[in-house]
Amino acid sequence: MASIEEQFNMIASEYDSGRKKFIPCFNDFYESTTNFIAANIEAPSRILDLGAGTGLLSYFWYRNFPKSEYVLVDLAEEMLSVAGKRFAGLDNFSYEVSDYTKSFPDGEYDCIISALSIHHLDNESKSKLFSDIYCKLPDRGVFVNYDQFCGGSDSMDLWFDTYWENRLESSGLTQRDIELWKERRKLDRECTFEEETGMLKKCGFSEVKCIYTNQKFSVIVSIK
Numbered sequence: 001m002a003s004i005e006e007q008f009n010m011i012a013s014e015y016d017s018g019r020k021k022f023i024p025c026f027n028d029f030y031e032s033t034t035n036f037i038a039a040n041i042e043a044p045s046r047i048l049d050l051g052a053g054t055g056l057l058s059y060f061w062y063r064n065f066p067k068s069e070y071v072l073v074d075l076a077e078e079m080l081s082v083a084g085k086r087f088a089g090l091d092n093f094s095y096e097v098s099d100y101t102k103s104f105p106d107g108e109y110d111c112i113i114s115a116l117s118i119h120h121l122d123n124e125s126k127s128k129l130f131s132d133i134y135c136k137l138p139d140r141g142v143f144v145n146y147d148q149f150c151g152g153s154d155s156m157d158l159w160f161d162t163y164w165e166n167r168l169e170s171s172g173l174t175q176r177d178i179e180l181w182k183e184r185r186k187l188d189r190e191c192t193f194e195e196e197t198g199m200l201k202k203c204g205f206s207e208v209k210c211i212y213t214n215q216k217f218s219v220i221v222s223i224k
Helices: 004-010 012-022 026-038 056-064 077-086 123-136 154-169 175-185 193-203
Strands: 046-050 069-074 093-097 111-115 142-148 207-214 217-223
Touching: 012 175, 026 056, 026 142, 026 207, 026 217, 046 056, 056 069, 056 111, 069 077, 077 093, 123 142, 123 193, 142 193, 154 175, 193 207, 193 217
Parallel strands: 046 069, 046 111, 069 093, 111 142
Antiparallel strands: 142 217, 207 217
16 A cells, blocks of 8 residues: 555645545535634734645635745645645745654744644544644644544444445546545544544643534634
């Protein structure tokens, strides 16, 4: 099985075109929740996007905060290359090919965001990452994780996964798209969103709230 870096480099150029098919609740998951968060916080000076991929999540944040400075981090250089093309000509974007579980880029950040990346980590690694994020943020700094989660039991996992897979089969994706998705799924280490909120609270965040959930997809906001 290929590594996370290899898997996502392979699909970099076609990643965005399939997002709405892979995520049935795409608009609510990405756009509506971001607009809701943006309406309730001050414009961040600097935003760090962990596992930024092609910059899709940063795009929705940029629409709300065009003057913020953005630092996009990802293991897959080809994915960040696509992000660079997305934000070409904008001098408030920078990119770093690195493993965010080992270190963060230098500097301070008012807001740290991530989408569909942290679920690749086991629970021990998630907890360490959340602690590192907590330490990196200032007081009242915000961490937002847009991610996929399991159902918490064998029966609920079957409900969630079967329904999702059936939706993909009828979405217009090619068989190759679905086979590559199944390979990437082998890299997943999902927890429930309840387990994750517990980890975040344990790290010391003063506010932790799941502001959106739709079967496998949830968005969790944490305020230091």
